[in-house]
Amino acid sequence: MGMGRPREFDAETALDQAMEVFWRHGYEGATIAQLTEAMGINPPSLYACFGNKEGLLKAALDRYTKLRNIWMDEVVAAPTARAVAERMLMGIADKQTDPANPPGCLLVQGGIACGTGSENVPFELAARRAQNEDQLRDRFVRAKAEGDLKESADPAALARYVSAVSVGMGVMASSGADREALRQVARVAVQAVEAQSSDRPQ
Amino acid sequence: MGMGRPREFDAETALDQAMEVFWRHGYEGATIAQLTEAMGINPPSLYACFGNKEGLLKAALDRYTKLRNIWMDEVVAAPTARAVAERMLMGIADKQTDPANPPGCLLVQGGIACGTGSENVPFELAARRAQNEDQLRDRFVRAKAEGDLKESADPAALARYVSAVSVGMGVMASSGADREALRQVARVAVQAVEAQSSDRPQ
DNA sequence: CCAGATATGTAGTGTTCACTACAGATGTGG
Protein backbone atom coordinates (compact mmCIF):
# COMPACT_ATOMS: atom_id res chain seq x y z
CA MET A 1 0.00 0.00 0.00
CA GLY A 2 1.55 3.27 -1.19
CA MET A 3 1.64 6.63 0.50
CA GLY A 4 -0.38 8.50 -2.09
CA ARG A 5 0.33 11.69 -3.92
CA PRO A 6 2.33 14.13 -1.81
CA ARG A 7 0.92 17.53 -0.89
CA GLU A 8 2.11 20.26 -3.21
CA PHE A 9 1.91 23.17 -0.74
CA ASP A 10 3.61 23.86 2.58
CA ALA A 11 1.07 23.77 5.40
CA GLU A 12 2.81 26.35 7.57
CA THR A 13 3.26 28.84 4.74
CA ALA A 14 -0.39 28.39 3.82
CA LEU A 15 -1.38 28.87 7.47
CA ASP A 16 0.50 32.16 7.60
CA GLN A 17 -1.59 33.40 4.70
CA ALA A 18 -4.84 32.14 6.24
CA MET A 19 -3.87 33.78 9.54
CA GLU A 20 -3.57 37.11 7.78
CA VAL A 21 -7.03 36.80 6.23
CA PHE A 22 -8.68 35.88 9.56
CA TRP A 23 -6.74 38.68 11.21
CA ARG A 24 -7.96 41.28 8.76
CA HIS A 25 -11.56 40.19 8.25
CA GLY A 26 -12.42 38.11 11.32
CA TYR A 27 -13.65 34.51 11.28
CA GLU A 28 -17.07 35.22 9.86
CA GLY A 29 -15.88 37.96 7.51
CA ALA A 30 -13.26 35.70 5.95
CA THR A 31 -14.60 33.61 3.07
CA ILE A 32 -13.30 30.28 1.86
CA ALA A 33 -12.68 31.92 -1.51
CA GLN A 34 -10.45 34.58 0.08
CA LEU A 35 -8.67 32.01 2.21
CA THR A 36 -7.96 29.60 -0.63
CA GLU A 37 -6.76 32.40 -2.87
CA ALA A 38 -4.42 33.74 -0.19
CA MET A 39 -3.17 30.23 0.54
CA GLY A 40 -2.65 29.49 -3.14
CA ILE A 41 -4.70 26.28 -3.04
CA ASN A 42 -8.17 25.05 -3.97
CA PRO A 43 -10.97 24.26 -1.54
CA PRO A 44 -10.54 20.45 -1.61
CA SER A 45 -6.94 20.84 -0.49
CA LEU A 46 -8.01 23.10 2.35
CA TYR A 47 -10.67 20.68 3.56
CA ALA A 48 -8.42 17.64 3.21
CA CYS A 49 -5.77 19.33 5.32
CA PHE A 50 -7.76 21.24 7.95
CA GLY A 51 -11.20 19.64 8.04
CA ASN A 52 -13.33 22.75 7.77
CA LYS A 53 -13.23 26.51 8.22
CA GLU A 54 -13.16 26.30 12.01
CA GLY A 55 -10.40 23.70 11.87
CA LEU A 56 -8.38 26.08 9.74
CA LEU A 57 -8.92 28.86 12.26
CA LYS A 58 -7.77 26.63 15.11
CA ALA A 59 -4.66 25.66 13.19
CA ALA A 60 -3.97 29.33 12.48
CA LEU A 61 -4.50 30.15 16.16
CA ASP A 62 -2.14 27.35 17.17
CA ARG A 63 0.53 28.83 14.96
CA TYR A 64 -0.17 32.34 16.19
CA THR A 65 -0.03 31.45 19.88
CA LYS A 66 3.06 29.32 19.36
CA LEU A 67 5.00 32.34 18.09
CA ARG A 68 3.41 34.55 20.69
CA ASN A 69 4.34 32.24 23.55
CA ILE A 70 7.98 32.45 22.60
CA TRP A 71 7.74 36.21 22.95
CA MET A 72 5.77 35.96 26.22
CA ASP A 73 8.58 33.87 27.69
CA GLU A 74 10.91 36.78 27.03
CA VAL A 75 8.39 39.16 28.57
CA VAL A 76 8.08 37.33 31.87
CA ALA A 77 11.84 37.02 32.02
CA ALA A 78 12.04 40.73 32.82
CA PRO A 79 13.43 41.34 36.31
CA THR A 80 10.49 43.08 38.00
CA ALA A 81 6.71 43.20 37.72
CA ARG A 82 6.98 46.73 36.44
CA ALA A 83 9.54 45.71 33.82
CA VAL A 84 7.33 42.80 32.78
CA ALA A 85 4.35 45.09 32.27
CA GLU A 86 6.43 47.64 30.42
CA ARG A 87 8.11 45.11 28.17
CA MET A 88 4.76 43.51 27.39
CA LEU A 89 2.73 46.64 26.74
CA MET A 90 5.42 48.54 24.84
CA GLY A 91 6.11 45.42 22.80
CA ILE A 92 2.42 45.06 22.04
CA ALA A 93 2.27 48.68 20.91
CA ASP A 94 4.96 47.86 18.37
CA LYS A 95 3.64 44.47 17.30
CA GLN A 96 0.09 45.67 16.83
CA THR A 97 1.24 48.42 14.51
CA ASP A 98 3.78 46.34 12.62
CA PRO A 99 3.11 46.96 8.92
CA ALA A 100 4.11 43.37 8.21
CA ASN A 101 0.87 42.23 9.82
CA PRO A 102 -2.70 43.47 9.88
CA PRO A 103 -3.21 45.92 12.75
CA GLY A 104 -4.32 44.65 16.13
CA CYS A 105 -4.25 41.14 17.49
CA LEU A 106 -5.62 37.98 15.89
CA LEU A 107 -6.99 36.85 19.26
CA VAL A 108 -9.25 39.92 19.21
CA GLN A 109 -9.78 40.52 15.48
CA GLY A 110 -10.60 36.87 14.97
CA GLY A 111 -14.05 37.34 16.41
CA ILE A 112 -15.50 38.86 19.54
CA ALA A 113 -19.13 38.24 18.66
CA CYS A 114 -20.25 35.62 16.19
CA GLY A 115 -23.49 34.44 14.66
CA THR A 116 -25.40 31.20 15.13
CA GLY A 117 -23.20 28.25 14.30
CA SER A 118 -19.95 29.97 15.22
CA GLU A 119 -20.68 30.57 18.89
CA ASN A 120 -17.59 28.83 20.12
CA VAL A 121 -15.15 30.86 18.04
CA PRO A 122 -15.17 33.69 20.62
CA PHE A 123 -14.63 31.09 23.35
CA GLU A 124 -11.70 29.65 21.47
CA LEU A 125 -10.07 33.07 21.25
CA ALA A 126 -10.84 33.88 24.89
CA ALA A 127 -9.26 30.63 26.02
CA ARG A 128 -6.04 31.53 24.26
CA ARG A 129 -6.03 35.03 25.70
CA ALA A 130 -6.51 33.46 29.11
CA GLN A 131 -3.29 31.49 28.68
CA ASN A 132 -1.31 34.71 28.50
CA GLU A 133 -3.16 36.08 31.50
CA ASP A 134 -2.31 32.96 33.50
CA GLN A 135 1.32 33.29 32.59
CA LEU A 136 1.30 36.90 33.72
CA ARG A 137 -0.45 36.01 36.94
CA ASP A 138 2.12 33.36 37.78
CA ARG A 139 4.85 35.88 37.13
CA PHE A 140 3.20 38.44 39.41
CA VAL A 141 2.69 35.85 42.13
CA ARG A 142 6.43 35.28 42.02
CA ALA A 143 7.05 39.04 42.04
CA LYS A 144 5.00 39.33 45.19
CA ALA A 145 6.83 36.45 46.84
CA GLU A 146 10.09 38.17 45.97
CA GLY A 147 8.94 41.36 47.62
CA ASP A 148 8.91 43.11 44.28
CA LEU A 149 5.18 43.75 44.57
CA LYS A 150 3.62 45.20 47.70
CA GLU A 151 1.91 42.97 50.27
CA SER A 152 -1.38 44.61 49.34
CA ALA A 153 -0.96 43.78 45.65
CA ASP A 154 -3.31 41.29 43.97
CA PRO A 155 -1.33 39.40 41.30
CA ALA A 156 -4.45 38.00 39.63
CA ALA A 157 -6.03 41.43 39.39
CA LEU A 158 -2.82 42.89 37.99
CA ALA A 159 -2.61 40.16 35.36
CA ARG A 160 -6.23 40.72 34.38
CA TYR A 161 -5.51 44.41 34.16
CA VAL A 162 -2.48 44.09 31.90
CA SER A 163 -4.40 41.62 29.76
CA ALA A 164 -7.35 44.00 29.48
CA VAL A 165 -5.11 46.88 28.45
CA SER A 166 -3.50 44.69 25.79
CA VAL A 167 -6.89 43.85 24.34
CA GLY A 168 -7.98 47.47 24.40
CA MET A 169 -4.82 48.48 22.59
CA GLY A 170 -5.53 45.83 19.97
CA VAL A 171 -8.94 47.27 19.24
CA MET A 172 -7.48 50.77 19.06
CA ALA A 173 -4.80 49.59 16.64
CA SER A 174 -7.31 47.92 14.36
CA SER A 175 -9.33 51.11 14.18
CA GLY A 176 -6.39 53.18 13.06
CA ALA A 177 -4.42 54.23 16.14
CA ASP A 178 -0.76 54.70 15.33
CA ARG A 179 2.24 53.37 17.18
CA GLU A 180 2.84 56.49 19.24
CA ALA A 181 -0.77 56.54 20.46
CA LEU A 182 -0.44 52.94 21.64
CA ARG A 183 2.87 53.68 23.33
CA GLN A 184 1.26 56.53 25.20
CA VAL A 185 -1.39 54.16 26.49
CA ALA A 186 1.27 51.63 27.45
CA ARG A 187 3.31 54.20 29.38
CA VAL A 188 0.28 55.34 31.36
CA ALA A 189 -0.81 51.76 32.00
CA VAL A 190 2.55 50.79 33.44
CA GLN A 191 2.13 53.40 36.15
CA ALA A 192 -0.65 51.36 37.74
CA VAL A 193 1.72 48.42 38.07
CA GLU A 194 4.34 50.75 39.44
CA ALA A 195 1.86 51.90 42.07
CA GLN A 196 1.61 48.30 43.27
CA SER A 197 5.36 47.85 43.33
CA SER A 198 7.44 47.85 46.47
CA ASP A 199 9.49 50.98 47.15
CA ARG A 200 12.64 49.18 48.20
CA PRO A 201 15.38 48.95 45.57
CA GLN A 202 15.07 46.17 42.94
CA MET B 1 -53.43 63.57 -0.33
CA GLY B 2 -53.65 61.37 2.74
CA MET B 3 -50.89 60.41 5.11
CA GLY B 4 -51.09 56.69 4.41
CA ARG B 5 -51.44 53.77 6.73
CA PRO B 6 -49.78 54.41 10.08
CA ARG B 7 -46.92 52.26 11.30
CA GLU B 8 -48.09 49.51 13.65
CA PHE B 9 -44.87 49.19 15.66
CA ASP B 10 -42.91 51.62 17.79
CA ALA B 11 -39.58 52.42 16.17
CA GLU B 12 -37.67 52.94 19.43
CA THR B 13 -38.97 49.74 21.00
CA ALA B 14 -38.06 47.86 17.84
CA LEU B 15 -34.61 49.49 17.86
CA ASP B 16 -34.03 48.30 21.41
CA GLN B 17 -34.65 44.75 20.27
CA ALA B 18 -32.41 45.15 17.21
CA MET B 19 -29.71 46.64 19.42
CA GLU B 20 -29.74 43.54 21.57
CA VAL B 21 -29.33 41.25 18.55
CA PHE B 22 -26.40 43.27 17.15
CA TRP B 23 -24.92 43.41 20.64
CA ARG B 24 -25.04 39.66 21.06
CA HIS B 25 -24.10 38.48 17.58
CA GLY B 26 -22.27 41.41 16.00
CA TYR B 27 -23.24 43.11 12.76
CA GLU B 28 -22.29 40.27 10.44
CA GLY B 29 -23.47 37.55 12.80
CA ALA B 30 -26.93 39.08 13.12
CA THR B 31 -29.32 37.97 10.40
CA ILE B 32 -32.33 39.85 9.08
CA ALA B 33 -34.46 36.90 10.18
CA GLN B 34 -33.21 37.22 13.79
CA LEU B 35 -33.62 40.98 13.72
CA THR B 36 -37.16 40.98 12.35
CA GLU B 37 -38.22 38.28 14.78
CA ALA B 38 -36.79 40.17 17.74
CA MET B 39 -38.36 43.40 16.51
CA GLY B 40 -41.71 41.71 15.94
CA ILE B 41 -41.99 42.92 12.34
CA ASN B 42 -41.52 41.60 8.82
CA PRO B 43 -38.64 42.46 6.49
CA PRO B 44 -40.53 45.02 4.36
CA SER B 45 -41.31 47.05 7.49
CA LEU B 46 -37.67 46.99 8.47
CA TYR B 47 -36.47 48.15 5.07
CA ALA B 48 -39.16 50.81 4.76
CA CYS B 49 -38.17 52.27 8.11
CA PHE B 50 -34.38 51.87 8.20
CA GLY B 51 -33.28 51.47 4.58
CA ASN B 52 -31.10 48.41 4.95
CA LYS B 53 -29.19 46.37 7.51
CA GLU B 54 -26.46 48.97 7.92
CA GLY B 55 -29.06 51.72 8.31
CA LEU B 56 -30.64 49.71 11.08
CA LEU B 57 -27.27 49.35 12.78
CA LYS B 58 -26.65 53.09 12.60
CA ALA B 59 -30.07 53.80 14.06
CA ALA B 60 -29.37 51.33 16.86
CA LEU B 61 -25.98 52.95 17.46
CA ASP B 62 -27.60 56.39 17.58
CA ARG B 63 -29.95 55.18 20.25
CA TYR B 64 -27.16 53.44 22.15
CA THR B 65 -24.84 56.44 22.17
CA LYS B 66 -27.69 58.78 23.06
CA LEU B 67 -28.30 56.87 26.30
CA ARG B 68 -24.59 56.47 26.85
CA ASN B 69 -23.89 60.19 26.45
CA ILE B 70 -26.33 60.99 29.22
CA TRP B 71 -24.33 58.74 31.48
CA MET B 72 -21.00 60.15 30.27
CA ASP B 73 -22.18 63.63 31.24
CA GLU B 74 -22.57 62.33 34.78
CA VAL B 75 -19.14 60.75 34.63
CA VAL B 76 -17.28 63.90 33.63
CA ALA B 77 -19.19 65.80 36.30
CA ALA B 78 -17.07 64.05 38.94
CA PRO B 79 -14.88 66.52 40.85
CA THR B 80 -11.40 65.24 39.95
CA ALA B 81 -9.67 63.38 37.15
CA ARG B 82 -9.25 60.44 39.45
CA ALA B 83 -12.92 60.48 40.38
CA VAL B 84 -13.87 60.72 36.69
CA ALA B 85 -11.80 57.65 35.87
CA GLU B 86 -13.13 55.74 38.85
CA ARG B 87 -16.75 56.60 38.17
CA MET B 88 -16.36 55.69 34.53
CA LEU B 89 -14.50 52.41 34.92
CA MET B 90 -16.45 51.15 37.92
CA GLY B 91 -19.67 52.11 36.17
CA ILE B 92 -18.57 50.27 33.06
CA ALA B 93 -17.78 47.19 35.14
CA ASP B 94 -21.39 47.21 36.31
CA LYS B 95 -22.99 48.11 32.99
CA GLN B 96 -21.07 45.53 31.02
CA THR B 97 -22.22 42.78 33.35
CA ASP B 98 -25.79 43.99 33.70
CA PRO B 99 -27.98 40.91 33.11
CA ALA B 100 -30.56 43.17 31.46
CA ASN B 101 -28.23 43.52 28.47
CA PRO B 102 -25.87 41.24 26.59
CA PRO B 103 -22.40 41.33 28.17
CA GLY B 104 -19.84 43.83 26.96
CA CYS B 105 -20.37 46.96 24.92
CA LEU B 106 -22.25 47.35 21.63
CA LEU B 107 -19.51 49.63 20.30
CA VAL B 108 -17.12 46.67 20.58
CA GLN B 109 -19.39 43.67 20.08
CA GLY B 110 -20.95 45.31 17.04
CA GLY B 111 -17.95 44.44 14.94
CA ILE B 112 -14.20 44.89 15.24
CA ALA B 113 -13.34 43.16 11.99
CA CYS B 114 -15.76 42.74 9.13
CA GLY B 115 -15.81 41.10 5.74
CA THR B 116 -15.91 42.64 2.28
CA GLY B 117 -18.90 44.91 1.91
CA SER B 118 -19.09 45.82 5.60
CA GLU B 119 -15.71 47.49 5.89
CA ASN B 120 -17.07 50.73 7.26
CA VAL B 121 -18.95 49.14 10.15
CA PRO B 122 -15.79 49.00 12.29
CA PHE B 123 -15.13 52.64 11.38
CA GLU B 124 -18.62 53.58 12.41
CA LEU B 125 -18.11 51.97 15.82
CA ALA B 126 -14.65 53.49 16.24
CA ALA B 127 -15.96 56.96 15.48
CA ARG B 128 -18.50 56.64 18.25
CA ARG B 129 -15.94 55.35 20.70
CA ALA B 130 -13.78 58.33 19.78
CA GLN B 131 -16.55 60.68 20.89
CA ASN B 132 -16.28 59.39 24.42
CA GLU B 133 -12.52 59.64 24.30
CA ASP B 134 -12.77 63.26 23.19
CA GLN B 135 -15.12 64.04 26.03
CA LEU B 136 -12.70 62.46 28.49
CA ARG B 137 -9.77 64.36 27.01
CA ASP B 138 -11.57 67.67 27.36
CA ARG B 139 -12.32 66.83 30.97
CA PHE B 140 -8.70 65.96 31.66
CA VAL B 141 -7.52 69.14 29.97
CA ARG B 142 -9.70 71.02 32.41
CA ALA B 143 -8.36 68.94 35.29
CA LYS B 144 -4.83 69.89 34.35
CA ALA B 145 -5.77 73.56 34.10
CA GLU B 146 -7.30 73.33 37.55
CA GLY B 147 -4.11 71.85 38.94
CA ASP B 148 -5.88 68.59 39.62
CA LEU B 149 -3.51 66.76 37.25
CA LYS B 150 0.26 67.21 37.42
CA GLU B 151 2.06 69.52 35.05
CA SER B 152 3.70 66.47 33.47
CA ALA B 153 0.36 64.81 32.78
CA ASP B 154 -0.80 64.29 29.20
CA PRO B 155 -4.60 64.64 29.10
CA ALA B 156 -4.92 63.12 25.62
CA ALA B 157 -2.84 60.11 26.62
CA LEU B 158 -4.86 59.67 29.80
CA ALA B 159 -8.12 59.80 27.85
CA ARG B 160 -6.82 57.25 25.36
CA TYR B 161 -5.76 55.06 28.24
CA VAL B 162 -9.11 55.12 30.03
CA SER B 163 -10.83 54.49 26.72
CA ALA B 164 -8.55 51.53 25.97
CA VAL B 165 -9.20 50.01 29.40
CA SER B 166 -12.96 50.37 28.84
CA VAL B 167 -12.72 48.51 25.57
CA GLY B 168 -10.58 45.80 27.09
CA MET B 169 -13.08 45.35 29.89
CA GLY B 170 -15.86 45.04 27.29
CA VAL B 171 -14.08 42.19 25.56
CA MET B 172 -13.45 40.49 28.90
CA ALA B 173 -17.10 40.81 29.85
CA SER B 174 -18.28 39.33 26.58
CA SER B 175 -16.06 36.33 27.09
CA GLY B 176 -17.46 35.55 30.50
CA ALA B 177 -15.66 37.72 33.05
CA ASP B 178 -17.91 38.47 36.02
CA ARG B 179 -18.57 41.81 37.65
CA GLU B 180 -15.98 41.41 40.37
CA ALA B 181 -13.24 40.61 37.85
CA LEU B 182 -14.04 43.79 35.95
CA ARG B 183 -14.10 45.82 39.13
CA GLN B 184 -10.65 44.53 39.99
CA VAL B 185 -9.40 45.74 36.63
CA ALA B 186 -11.09 49.10 37.14
CA ARG B 187 -9.54 49.57 40.58
CA VAL B 188 -6.05 48.84 39.29
CA ALA B 189 -6.56 51.05 36.24
CA VAL B 190 -7.58 54.03 38.37
CA GLN B 191 -4.18 53.95 40.06
CA ALA B 192 -2.49 55.06 36.86
CA VAL B 193 -4.68 58.15 36.80
CA GLU B 194 -3.94 58.67 40.44
CA ALA B 195 -0.24 58.59 39.67
CA GLN B 196 -0.75 61.54 37.32
CA SER B 197 -2.77 63.46 39.88
CA SER B 198 -1.44 66.36 41.84
CA ASP B 199 -0.59 65.68 45.49
CA ARG B 200 -2.10 68.83 46.87
CA PRO B 201 -5.55 68.43 48.45
CA GLN B 202 -8.56 68.49 46.10
C1' DC C 1 -67.28 57.58 -0.05
C1' DC C 2 -63.44 58.19 -3.00
C1' DA C 3 -58.41 59.07 -4.37
C1' DG C 4 -53.90 59.09 -2.91
C1' DA C 5 -50.42 57.57 0.20
C1' DT C 6 -48.01 54.59 3.16
C1' DA C 7 -47.70 50.07 5.91
C1' DT C 8 -48.16 45.14 6.10
C1' DG C 9 -47.80 39.97 5.15
C1' DT C 10 -46.78 36.43 1.85
C1' DA C 11 -43.79 34.61 -0.90
C1' DG C 12 -40.48 34.97 -3.33
C1' DT C 13 -35.62 36.96 -5.97
C1' DG C 14 -30.66 36.43 -7.20
C1' DT C 15 -26.34 35.96 -4.86
C1' DT C 16 -23.04 34.17 -1.96
C1' DC C 17 -21.82 31.01 1.33
C1' DA C 18 -19.35 26.62 3.22
C1' DC C 19 -18.57 22.48 1.50
C1' DT C 20 -18.02 18.27 -1.83
C1' DA C 21 -18.48 14.63 -5.95
C1' DC C 22 -15.70 13.23 -9.25
C1' DA C 23 -12.19 12.42 -12.51
C1' DG C 24 -7.47 12.70 -13.35
C1' DA C 25 -2.71 13.24 -11.54
C1' DT C 26 1.16 11.62 -8.75
C1' DG C 27 3.19 9.20 -5.47
C1' DT C 28 4.62 4.13 -2.90
C1' DG C 29 4.93 -0.99 -2.24
C1' DG C 30 5.08 -5.35 -4.52
Next chain:
DNA sequence: CCACATCTGTAGTGAACACTACATATCTGG
Protein backbone atom coordinates in the same frame (compact mmCIF):
# COMPACT_ATOMS: atom_id res chain seq x y z
C1' DC D 1 3.93 -2.41 -14.54
C1' DC D 2 0.15 -2.81 -11.43
C1' DA D 3 -2.83 -2.16 -7.18
C1' DC D 4 -3.53 1.22 -3.94
C1' DA D 5 -3.59 5.60 -1.57
C1' DT D 6 -3.61 10.38 -1.36
C1' DC D 7 -3.66 14.95 -3.53
C1' DT D 8 -5.40 18.36 -7.07
C1' DG D 9 -8.54 21.09 -10.17
C1' DT D 10 -13.11 21.60 -12.13
C1' DA D 11 -17.43 22.28 -11.39
C1' DG D 12 -20.75 22.02 -8.98
C1' DT D 13 -24.37 21.21 -4.35
C1' DG D 14 -28.03 22.68 -1.09
C1' DA D 15 -28.67 26.17 2.30
C1' DA D 16 -28.75 30.67 4.04
C1' DC D 17 -28.24 35.27 3.10
C1' DA D 18 -29.90 40.37 2.30
C1' DC D 19 -33.36 42.25 0.05
C1' DT D 20 -37.96 43.02 -2.67
C1' DA D 21 -42.51 42.50 -5.88
C1' DC D 22 -46.96 42.55 -5.15
C1' DA D 23 -51.46 42.30 -3.47
C1' DT D 24 -53.94 43.91 0.40
C1' DA D 25 -54.96 46.73 4.40
C1' DT D 26 -55.47 51.17 6.77
C1' DC D 27 -55.02 55.76 7.21
C1' DT D 28 -55.90 61.30 5.58
C1' DG D 29 -57.84 64.98 2.79
C1' DG D 30 -61.56 66.40 0.06
